[in-house]
Amino acid sequence: MAAFVKDMTRGSEMKLLLSFTLPMLVGNIFQQLYNWVDSIIVGNYLGADPLSSIGVTGSVTFLFFSLVFGLSMGAGILVSQYFGAGETELVKKSILSCTYIIMLTSVLFSVLGIFTARPILTLMGTDPDLMEDAVSYMQIYTGGTVAVAGYNMISAYMRALGDSKTPLYFLIAASVINVGLDFLFILGFSWGVAGAAWATVISQAFSAVGCLVFCLLKNPYFRFERSHFAPNRNLMKRCIQIGVPVAAQNVLIALSCVVLQSVANSYGKIAAGAYSISNKVEQVVHQPFNSLGAAVATFTGQNIGAGQKDRVISGYRKAILLVVIYALLSLAAIWLAGGVIMRIFVNDDAIIQMGATAMRITSCMYFPLGMIYITRNVLNGAGDAVYAMINGFVEVIGRVGFSLILSQIEALDVWAIWLTTGLTWVITAAASIIRYRQGKWKKAVTIQHKS
Numbered sequence: 001m002a003a004f005v006k007d008m009t010r011g012s013e014m015k016l017l018l019s020f021t022l023p024m025l026v027g028n029i030f031q032q033l034y035n036w037v038d039s040i041i042v043g044n045y046l047g048a049d050p051l052s053s054i055g056v057t058g059s060v061t062f063l064f065f066s067l068v069f070g071l072s073m074g075a076g077i078l079v080s081q082y083f084g085a086g087e088t089e090l091v092k093k094s095i096l097s098c099t100y101i102i103m104l105t106s107v108l109f110s111v112l113g114i115f116t117a118r119p120i121l122t123l124m125g126t127d128p129d130l131m132e133d134a135v136s137y138m139q140i141y142t143g144g145t146v147a148v149a150g151y152n153m154i155s156a157y158m159r160a161l162g163d164s165k166t167p168l169y170f171l172i173a174a175s176v177i178n179v180g181l182d183f184l185f186i187l188g189f190s191w192g193v194a195g196a197a198w199a200t201v202i203s204q205a206f207s208a209v210g211c212l213v214f215c216l217l218k219n220p221y222f223r224f225e226r227s228h229f230a231p232n233r234n235l236m237k238r239c240i241q242i243g244v245p246v247a248a249q250n251v252l253i254a255l256s257c258v259v260l261q262s263v264a265n266s267y268g269k270i271a272a273g274a275y276s277i278s279n280k281v282e283q284v285v286h287q288p289f290n291s292l293g294a295a296v297a298t299f300t301g302q303n304i305g306a307g308q309k310d311r312v313i314s315g316y317r318k319a320i321l322l323v324v325i326y327a328l329l330s331l332a333a334i335w336l337a338g339g340v341i342m343r344i345f346v347n348d349d350a351i352i353q354m355g356a357t358a359m360r361i362t363s364c365m366y367f368p369l370g371m372i373y374i375t376r377n378v379l380n381g382a383g384d385a386v387y388a389m390i391n392g393f394v395e396v397i398g399r400v401g402f403s404l405i406l407s408q409i410e411a412l413d414v415w416a417i418w419l420t421t422g423l424t425w426v427i428t429a430a431a432s433i434i435r436y437r438q439g440k441w442k443k444a445v446t447i448q449h450k451s
Helices: 011-048 047-053 058-084 088-123 128-143 146-158 168-186 194-219 233-266 269-305 309-345 349-363 366-381 383-408 413-438
Strands: none
Touching: 011 146, 011 168, 011 194, 011 269, 011 309, 047 128, 047 194, 058 088, 058 128, 058 146, 058 233, 058 269, 058 366, 058 383, 088 128, 088 146, 088 233, 128 194, 128 233, 128 269, 146 194, 146 269, 168 383, 194 413, 233 269, 233 383, 269 309, 269 349, 269 366, 269 413, 309 349, 309 366, 349 366, 349 413, 366 383, 366 413, 383 413
16 A cells, blocks of 8 residues: 555554544644634734634634535545545546536635625624624635635545545644744734734645645655546536535535524624634534544545445444543533633633533533534445435524524523534434434445446
């Protein structure tokens, strides 16, 4: 097996999942540092309002990135299945054909983000005190969708081939650059919130270019010949068939998060700040689940390509054990140190107290959250595109439905926001498990051996 490639169709399932997950986890945590560093510097040097202005854009920027994230995942699934099937030429053709789609989409969304930032934030009911900084941050960050797409796309290809370590190294370097640029732009140039956005976009661009150059030099599956560059309609169609439902899932989830952010905004600046900061903290809690999910997706894709469905089931069971362990550890950490973590971002005692209490509520439902990640990725890795849409609709129904109902219960007050989040995790996990147990994913193989 060539360097920077790992075959997950043989060997210990638990060992393979852990060896893939751990580098991915470190990489994801460093990726979260982009947002953390922005928030810590902005919160401590610019104040609570600028920090909240970044927070209110979170669900919207995720909405803009959703399509390229979904297409990248679809491309990765396609590549992993062809890799598992031993179809080297189709791996290379898939990489290039999917790249054309993803980069064109990212350019369109970069332009769209710049021109729609203000109307969207106005529609969300963003506090006037936060509006100008929020618009500035969103325009710059979504304007850099090409950079975000570039890194996620290339890293998806690398993970599909079993390499979760290389993207980590570039993320570490990018994180260091991000920190330096934050201080330079915010404290040195006095660019304010805009400086934080520019630091993030430039850092993402660095990680994208770095990964690409490395792959071209070192990874044998990135050594292309002229015949590989011709757009392949069948492969592009398959990428869209998997990626668009996953992207639609992400869009639906993002829209439901926008609705919930709007509900948080309606409770005032303290609630909006507590919600946005608690989300940032919990994004770190999500990362081990997210990393394990990525490992499960690659593991599933390669083994489906190799025709080893029983091995997929065995790997899923091992992943459940890891979810249980991490969910318990995370719950303990939030209950013991939630307030201390909140204080890293902001000095406002009201926001800290509300956010710490809120995270205690959601931490009780971390196990369902973890089950969403691993079950969804088994289904996605197998090419079950129908479920991706189902998952998105369930999250919309949960967040919108629970928020409308619970916000009307006077006794719950502001805590309805976080109860909505936790209960949405519960019903989405249940839907995922039901779909898995139905077994339709076993018939959802995506690849064909002729293109």
